Amino acid sequence: xxxxxxxxxxxxxxxxxxxxxxxxxxxxxxxxxxxxxxxxxxxxxxxxxxxxxxxxxxxxxxxxxxxxxxxxxxxxxxxxxxxxxxxxxxxxxxxxxxxxxxxxxxxxxxxxxxxxxxxxxxxxxxxxxxxxxxxxxxxxxxxxxxxxxxxxxxxxxxxxxxxxxxxxxxxxxxxxxxxxxxxxxxxxxxxxxxxxxxxxxxxxxxxxxxxxxxxxxxxxxxxxxxxxxxxxxxxxxxxxxxxxxxxxxxxxxxxxxxxxxxxxxxxxxxxxxxxxxxxxxxxxxxxxxxxxxxxxxxxxxxxxxxxxxxxxxxxxxxxxxxxxxxxxxxxxxxxxxxxxxxxxxxxxxxxxxxxxxxxxxxxxxxxxxxxxxxxxxxxxxxxxxxxxxxxxxxxxxxxxxxxxxxxxxxxxxxxxxxxxxxxxxxxxxxxxxxxxxxxxxxxxxxxxxxxxxxxxxxxxxxxxxxxxxxxxxxxxxxx
Amino acid sequence: xxxxxxxxxxxxxxxxxxxxxxxxxxxxxxxxxxxxxxxxxxxxxxxxxxxxxxxxxxxxxxxxxxxxxxxxxxxxxxxxxxxxxxxxxxxxxxxxxxxxxxxxxxxxxxxxxxxxxxxxxxxxxxxxxxxxxxxxxxxxxxxxxxxxxxxxxxxxxxxxxxxxxxxxxxxxxxxxxxxxxxxxxxxxxxxxxxxxxxxxxxxxxxxxxxxxxxxxxxxxxxxxxxxxxxxxxxxxxxxxxxxxxxxxxxxxxxxxxxxxxxxxxxxxxxxxxxxxxxxxxxxxxxxxxxxxxxxxxxxxxxxxxxxxxxxxxxxxxxxxxx
Numbered sequence: 091x092x093x094x095x096x097x098x099x100x101x102x103x104x105x106x107x108x109x110x111x112x113x114x115x116x117x118x119x120x121x122x123x124x125x126x127x128x129x130x131x132x133x134x135x136x137x138x139x140x141x142x143x144x145x146x147x148x149x150x151x152x153x154x155x156x157x158x159x160x161x162x163x164x165x166x167x168x169x170x171x172x173x174x175x176x177x178x179x180x181x182x183x184x185x186x187x188x189x190x191x192x193x194x195x196x197x198x199x200x201x202x203x204x205x206x207x208x209x210x211x212x213x214x215x216x217x218x219x220x221x222x223x224x225x226x227x228x229x230x231x232x233x234x235x236x237x238x239x240x241x242x243x244x245x246x247x248x249x250x251x252x253x254x255x256x257x258x259x260x261x262x263x264x265x266x267x268x269x270x271x272x273x274x275x276x277x278x279x280x281x282x283x284x285x286x287x288x289x290x291x292x293x294x295x296x297x298x299x300x301x302x303x304x305x306x307x308x309x310x311x312x313x314x315x316x317x318x319x320x321x322x323x324x325x326x327x328x329x330x331x332x333x334x335x336x337x338x339x340x341x342x343x344x345x346x347x348x349x350x351x352x353x354x355x356x357x358x359x360x361x362x363x364x365x366x367x368x369x370x371x372x373x374x375x376x377x378x379x380x381x382x383x384x385x386x387x388x389x390x391x392x393x394x395x396x397x398x399x400x401x402x403x404x405x406x407x408x409x410x411x412x413x414x415x416x417x418x419x420x421x422x423x424x425x426x427x428x429x430x431x432x433x434x435x436x437x438x439x440x441x442x443x444x445x446x447x448x449x450x451x452x453x454x455x456x457x458x459x460x461x462x463x464x465x466x467x468x469x470x471x472x473x474x475x476x477x478x479x480x481x482x483x484x485x486x487x488x489x490x491x492x493x494x495x496x497x498x499x500x501x502x503x504x505x506x507x508x509x510x511x512x513x514x515x516x517x518x519x520x521x522x523x524x525x526x527x528x529x530x531x532x533x534x535x536x537x538x539x540x541x542x543x544x545x546x547x548x549x550x551x552x553x554x555x556x557x558x559x560x561x562x563x564x565x566x567x568x569x
Numbered sequence: 570x571x572x573x574x575x576x577x578x579x580x581x582x583x584x585x586x587x588x589x590x591x592x593x594x595x596x597x598x599x600x601x602x603x604x605x606x607x608x609x610x611x612x613x614x615x616x617x618x619x620x621x622x623x624x625x626x627x628x629x630x631x632x633x634x635x636x637x638x639x640x641x642x643x644x645x646x647x648x649x650x651x652x653x654x655x656x657x658x659x660x661x662x663x664x665x666x667x668x669x670x671x672x673x674x675x676x677x678x679x680x681x682x683x684x685x686x687x688x689x690x691x692x693x694x695x696x697x698x699x700x701x702x703x704x705x706x707x708x709x710x711x712x713x714x715x716x717x718x719x720x721x722x723x724x725x726x727x728x729x730x731x732x733x734x735x736x737x738x739x740x741x742x743x744x745x746x747x748x749x750x751x752x753x754x755x756x757x758x759x760x761x762x763x764x765x766x767x768x769x770x771x772x773x774x775x776x777x778x779x780x781x782x783x784x785x786x787x788x789x790x791x792x793x794x795x796x797x798x799x800x801x802x803x804x805x806x807x808x809x810x811x812x813x814x815x816x817x818x819x820x821x822x823x824x825x826x827x828x829x830x831x832x833x834x835x836x837x838x839x840x841x842x843x844x845x846x847x848x849x850x851x852x853x854x855x856x857x858x859x860x861x862x863x864x865x866x867x868x869x870x871x872x873x874x875x876x877x878x879x880x881x882x883x884x885x886x887x888x889x890x891x
Contacts (some may be wrong), residue, residue: 554749
């Protein structure tokens with residue numbers, strides 16, 4: 091039951107109506123049952139895995155109560171995290187690790203390790219990280235142990251965030267679950283608007299761009315450099331619209347049900363540097379997770395410069411591996427780590443260069459945005475390519491063809507669909523630039539009803555007229 | 570973009586239910602406008618969509634309705650249907666559907682008969698049509714079928730009459746496929762007709778195997794085959810009760826493709842048995858066109874192939890049953 095399906099809309103409408111009809115005490119069972127059903131529609135057999143993750147979190151949380159900071163508490167925490175991450179290792183990384191071990195040992199001996207060939211449970215990385223963050227927060231004393239297994243299970247399995255986040259923290263979520271919420275029309279309307287916005291990003295933009303991206307990355311050795319270049323640029327926007335679209339729908343759906351989830355994206359392609367992109371604009375819930383549970387425990391920034399750089403690199407490499415069991419993701423993470431280190435090492439140098447060259451401020455900003463975007467888009471080649479060889483092919487074919495790109499572009503079959511895609515990307519960027527300055531939601535809420543409703547009808551019409559309704563999966567669901 | 574919650578300033582003056590109802594009503598009105606616009610575009614650009622053809626076909630007595638899958642489709646490319654009509658002195662409408670198995674054929678004929686009449690139904694029969702829901706229920710659910718299907722109560726009734734077609738009703742009645750049609754401003758002509766019909770195929774064994782793999786992806790489930798077999802029998806019987814003759818044609822295929830098709834001999838024997846039982850003629854032209862130069866791809870006749878086949882076989886047959 092994908093978010094971009096009529097089935098989900100029907101399901102969500104029924105759940106929302108029931109949610110506000112039943113008394114507060116019945117809401118958690120309702121959310122638990124509906125969340126389980128939601129997951130059941132994807133992979134019924136892996137519902138047990140979800141139950142396992144929630145049970146480990148619950149058991150670990152109960153055992154941690156009163157042991158915070160103690161040696162036994164640390165033991166319980168380690169066992170809990172081990173049990174949570176164990177399922178991630180088995181289902182996601184086992185075959186990858188086996189393959190990598192075989193390759194590493196090849197010069198010395200020919201070893202064939204067994205493979206599990208398990209289908210990756212949808213959303214595994216997300217709900218596992220939710221459980222791990224709960225255990226750590228309980229251990230640190232940031233939140234109290236949740237003694238109600240049902241409520242903790244709702245936190246782990248809450249359907250809007252179950253498959254691809256945001257990776258919500260237990261504290262704020264459980265606090266909201268405990269408070270009775272009445273029907274608030276403005277809140278519901280705001281949630282629906284956000285869902286509409288997310289659906290537009292996914293169905294109108296991301297899935298339209300996916301056609302060009304797939305054409306480029308399917309067999310890069312046989313594609314023209316122009317096709318590959320278009321695929322590379324479009325992928326940066328496809329993955330943004332796909333994932334932020336998902337997040338918008340998730341946050342909007344949660345808002346309709348009275349929950350505030352973390353913001354996950356903040357106009358990322360307006361970032362002026364790679365560190366800004368990652369720390370303040372892209373997949374914020376995951377980056378905050380890494381910061382709180384990996385970067386800071388490793389010493390964060392309060393260590394020597396070289397150690398700090400190492401910490402940054404480790405975070406990005408692990409983040410890459412979190413996305414997928416493939417060396418392409420590790421390289422992608424490593425590249426972003428290197429960007430971040432390089433930018434930190436440069437310090438105020440770029441600003442000084444701009445002053446020396448007497449660049450107007452707006453031009454300097456535009457150039458830094460453009461450079462950031464290109465660095466990110468370049469790294470995304472590794473993220474999207476099926477293999478390292480494919481990624482290298484894409485880069486080398488584009489790189490060698492750069493001088494004759496103009497001539498090659500003449501033979502590219504430019505289509506109306508391409509023009510529409512570019513127009514939609516331009517529209518998105520303009521809207522985000524306005525949003526950055528004035529906040530479209532706030533501005534729109536102060537306008538007359540005709541303009542507000544006109545905007546909503548316009549978005550709905552875009553969905554109907556330009557939407558690509560092939561029920562394409564969300565990219566981040568595979569992680 | 571709309572991450573923060575901003576309650577609208579004006580909205581509180583209006584009660585929630587009234588606001589929601591008004592929003593829905595205006596939305597419905599706008600949707601109807603979109604629907605009407607899409608319907609107008611269907612009539613402006615519609616051409617080859619089979620539902621469109623039935624809806625806009627002159628109300629006259631037809632001699633032949635051609636149904637089947639993609640092997641029958643080239644007989645309607647360009648002006649081929651008119652050429653066939655002139656050569657045979659008959660009225661023909663070609664309602665074959667690319668990748669269409671027995672169920673799409675039944676749907677097409679039933680819909681056609683709600684407003685028109687015919688003496689004969691010529692069925693270009695392929696064995697793959699009996700093998701998989703991919704060519705039947707799934708093919709019907711393919712939005713392409715309804716991209717340019719004009720609104721017609723008769724089609725709603727026809728869809729409702731067939732349980733296997735009912736799931737398409739929501740899409741058809743709401744006109745969603747038409748509104749969402751990405752080719753709304755383009756002529757209703759397939760890529761094959763526009764770009765390939767005059768080409769000559771140079772055989773590539775890999776492509777032939779790929780084509781067979783596509784049409785016959787796995788060994789068919791016996792219950793599935795039986796279901797479509799029963800549908801075919803019911804179709805033949807219903808035509809007979811309506812006084813319409815069923816003529817089955819096994820379409821011409823290159824030898825290299827016939828050799829790759831699994832269980833083709835068994836299928837032929839089964840069809841001949843059915844023909845005896847239900848009393849309909851079967852013409853096996855599968856070996857009639859052997860040269861690759863008569864095909865535009867692995868197994869579809871190109872313009873010269875269609876012309877030759879029509880001249881040598883089809884026209885005589887059409888004249889015979891006129």
